[in-house]
Amino acid sequence: MAYFKSETQRANFVKREEELLEHWDKERTFERSVERRKDGEPFVFVEGPPTANGLPHPGHVLTRVVKDLVLRYKTMRGFYVTRKAGWDTHGLPVEIEVEKNLGINTKGEIEAYGIEKFNKKCKDSVFRYEKEWVNATKRVGFWVDMDDPYITFDINYMESVWWSLKEVWKKGLLYKGHKVVPFCPRCETTLSSHEVAQDYRDVEDPSVYVKFKLKQEKDLYLLAWTTTPWTLMGNIALAVHPSNTYVKVKLNAGAKDETLILAEARLDALDDDYEILERFEGKDLENLEYERLFEYAKVEGGEAHKVITAEFVTLDEGTGIVHVAPAFGEVDYEVCREKKLGFSQPVNSAGHFTQEVPPLEGMFVKDADRLIIELMEQRGVLYKEAKYLHSYPFCWRCGSPLLYYARESWFIAMKSLRDNLLANNEKISWYPAHLKHGRFGNFLDGVEDWALSRERFWGTPLNIWLCTECGKDFCVGSIEELKARATNTVPNDLHRPYIDEVVLRCEDCGSDMRRVKDVIDCWYDSGSAPFAQWHYPFETDKFKQNFPADFITEAIDQTRGWFYSLLAVSTAIFDEPPYLNVLSLGHILDEKGVKMSKSKRNVVDITAIFNNEGADALRWYFYTAGPLSDDIRFSEQGILEKQKKFLNTFWNSYFFFVTYAAIDEFNPEVKAIPVANRNAMDRWIISRWNTLTTEVIAAIERFDVHVAARKIEEFVVNDLSNWYIRRSRRRFWVPEENFDKDCAYLTLYEVLVSLCKLLAPFVPFLTEHVYLNLVRSGDEHKSVHLCDYPSPDESLIDTALEDSMLLLSELVEAGRRTRSDACIKIRQPLREVVIVCNTEKQDKVTSLTAILKDELNVREVTLVEASSKSEFAAAEEYKQADVDEDTTLFLNTGLDKELIEEGMVRDIVRRIQGMRKDIDLEYTAKISIMYEGDEAVKEAITNLADYIREETLAVAINEGLPSVESEQIYVKTWKIDKKEVRLAIKTA
RNA sequence: GGGCCCGUAGCUUAGUCUGGUUGGAGCGCUCGGCUGAUAACCGAGAGGCCCGGAGUUCAAAUCUCCGCGGGCCCA
DSSP: OOSSOOOOSSOOHHHHHHHHHHHHHHHTHHHHHHHTTTTSOBOOBOOOOOOTTSOOOHHHHHHHHHHHHHHHHHHHTTOBOOOEEEEOOOSHHHHHHHHHHHTOOSHHHHHHHOHHHHHHHHHHHHTTTHHHHHHHHHHTTOOOEEEEEEETTSHHHHHHHHHHHHHHHHTTOEEEEEEEEEEETTTTEEOOHHHHTTOEEEEEEEEEEEEEEBSSSTTEEEEEEESOGGGGGGOOEEEEOSSSEEEEEEEEOGGGOOEEEEEGGGGGGOOSEEEEEEEEEGGGGTTOBBOOSOSOSOOBSSBOSEEEEOTTOOSSSTTSEEEEOTTSOHHHHHHHHHTTBOBOOOBOTTSBBOTTSGGGTTOBHHHHHHHHHHHHHHHTOEEEEEEEEEEEEBOTTTOOBOEEEEEEEEEEOGGGGHHHHHHHHHTOEEESTHHHHTHHHHHHHTOOOEEOEESOSSSOBOOEEEETTTOOEEEOOSHHHHHHHBSSOOOSOOSTTGGGGOOEEOTTTOOEEEEOSOEEOHHHHHHTHHHHTTTTTTSOHHHHHTOSBSBEEEEGGGTTTHHHHHHHHHHHHTSSOSBSEEEEEOOEEOTTSOBOOGGGTOOOOHHHHHHHTOHHHHHHHHHHSSOTTSOEEOOHHHHHHHIIIIIHHHHHHHHHHHHHHHHHTOOGGGOOOOGGGSOHHHHHHHHHHHHHHHHHHHHHHTTOHHHHHHHHHHIIIIIIIIIIIHHHHHHHHOSSOOHHHHHHHHHHHHHHHHHHHHHTTTSHHHHHHHHHHHOOSSOTTOOGGGSOOOOOOGGGOOHHHHHHHHHHHHHHHHHHHHHHHTTOOTTSOEEEEEEEOOHHHHHHHHTTHHHHHHHHTEEEEEEEOGGGHHHHHHOTTEEEEEEETTEEEEEEOOOOHHHHHHHHHHHHHHHHHHHHHHTTOOTTOOEEEEEEOOHHHHHHHHHTHHHHHHHHTEEEEEESOOSSOOTTOEEEEEEETTEEEEEEEEEO
């Protein structure tokens, strides 16, 4: 009985994959692959948690298959690799989704709807597409434990987050300040940066040149410029560049005779004639005080209305003197904080002026521009007004112009940890390496304090309570502590609104303490994953085993996202890097090279890919497309090509093997032949395989996945299929058992099984299917994914042999070229090929002459020294082809009757083989042949009848066709070398 | 506006770090050949201002600078 199951020639990858998904489920193969390594060295991975409130995108699939490749590889290399899935569940994107469904979009409406109900909806919405995520994850073959994932809204997870924030608070790193954020006055919502980026429009705004009167000197003005006149109500300072040249100019403008200061490079801004009175550097202006434009808004917390110097001042436009309003600009806010200046906020959260500004009270800021310009004109402080075209962000939901607006916010003092961040970054290996000191390092260099709080609803509540009397703050670090300090009942759910009800007792004054209303930035949630997923420090074992991570990978946009938040949290709490290796991936672009995004409607449906091409084809496409750090132009056609070229070729190599192994009932278990005893071809493919394995392992260790995958592809397509198997076919066709055939079977078998292991992390489905059929002994519950990764046997690497084969392929190429030039088809045997080369090359070729004879269809191979070259070059029947500098090939193109007859017969055999295939004969079926042709044909067939019988499995060859047509007889007329030949076959 | 990455044939790409014969492949196209594993394969051909410009050098796809286009992050 056949040892191997036979296969169909068409692989049907999709169906195979679906079968294996069930098989793995039933066999618990994933779980067992992890468990069997539990005494191995741990290789720690942290899953970057996706948000499941949208459909998975091809980019997500890419990160998942890259994670899977590395984790499977490490597992097979003997590491203990646990893989906990995670879900990111909090944050504004979730809230917005719910708001959309409820048809509301202001915080007021949410509060009216009820925070309890609202958050319930958020919680439900978070897993709206969980099924699709789980399906896609499984379907693509990503082995990760989704039965026991970490979830950021889980109470244990939140408790760990609270604990960590208390550590931050205890170190004095948590403080309250203002944060200037893009804010929609209509929705009363802060917008995240990616929301802001969604709707920039070109708009025309008034730009005004305003004169600020200096206190020290009479009739001397600083000329400032702004495109948002309404922000002048919050003016605190004027900024100049410290080292640029400024001038004092006297205007010659009749009644408007006055003296102004501005940057020399911006004198163009003046409409009038002027005379330069003085030149000085910006820093000479520092600390000059000026009279405020409007007396209305009150200033708190520091000095105001003086000149400061700042590097951000540019001379591209304006006057080189910048109006600074900390309530309405992030840069403004930062510089004022640095210089310890005051703060003024005359605008409420709906974007209307407050009663601090009586003439404008209740007016929307953008509508107030006109009135403010008029007021300035009346006071004679407006130098001129112009139009200014610029791009400005609008709310993507309601279309209102966004305001930059300072809101009260809690911060983590990351700036003070800058050196620690940089030092920890030094302990991390980045792939690609340039990110370490490039994008990421630069970012850490200029790190800002982390605005941690969000005035929102669905998130981990900020665990800070403030005393209603004395203002003292307290940070709660655990549920136990909360219970101990609470004066009322502690809820089971830590979310809003329940937590808002919990009142603590102030230790200082004994009054009530109330929680601040904010929730925590969800990036802090996911940045806490290394410890929060294990409920550290309330449970300690798992965390200790799993920190720091050996490996994380996500797309490039996470450099300032998760890659940063992980490092930030870990540095603040442990002062250790949370991961040691980080691999950054490129993005998936559409076929035109544009980023795939929901709004552009160019996102490819991955389920269609799974159903059409299958997971292995998709994976192989991703792995071979190019360096993982490069963007990929996604193309379904490209995936199909991978399926045809690579998967099919691998399948067919396997199919060839099992087909003949079944016929011969070959059993690898009872054969053992040392490699050294096998022929050159066998030793060559085994050597190539060992070389390949060395290269593949080296490449994966560097995360050069595309290098590894492309090398395997070349091996399978070129070396194995197109050379080794093609060259060795005849060895498998020999009917009787013999030593050489056993060598061929064993070699191909060993290479295929080893290839399965080498490829298992890349294409886990196909390799499993093939492995399960090829390895039929041993454990019932076996799997390629339970195997050790192959390691190369250096003693089997024969570089000299590999070199020889390379030379041989060059000779074959040259020989074919010569035939083609001389118009002699390959089926026509020729007498001789002469190779002119040095002795070193002669040695290389000698062992492989049999192959050369076969490939070039010549009877003799003659090797000669360079000295005889001229002799052959002069002979007419020898056609020349140059191989390389010192190697030349001559093909003897002379034909005699014997050669012509042989060529004729080979043509006939070829036709008969085609006919066998036409009528789908079994490979082993015997036939009888009948023919009609001229004398030459008859003579050739008679002379070479034995050869024909052997090649075509014919038991009889007879001249003359049967007179009656019959279904059992297949007749076809051919033209061979201008002769008509009629052939007929029937099964014998 | 700033930082980082990418740009090679119609398409996908190797080569760039470490400058050095005529810039390699694959898909597609044209012609010819081969085929009882292969929806394959082999040979020949057409197809490249190596994004543009300047510089360094005996020598630049490769190094430097300035642009242009795309991407990401940040303003």
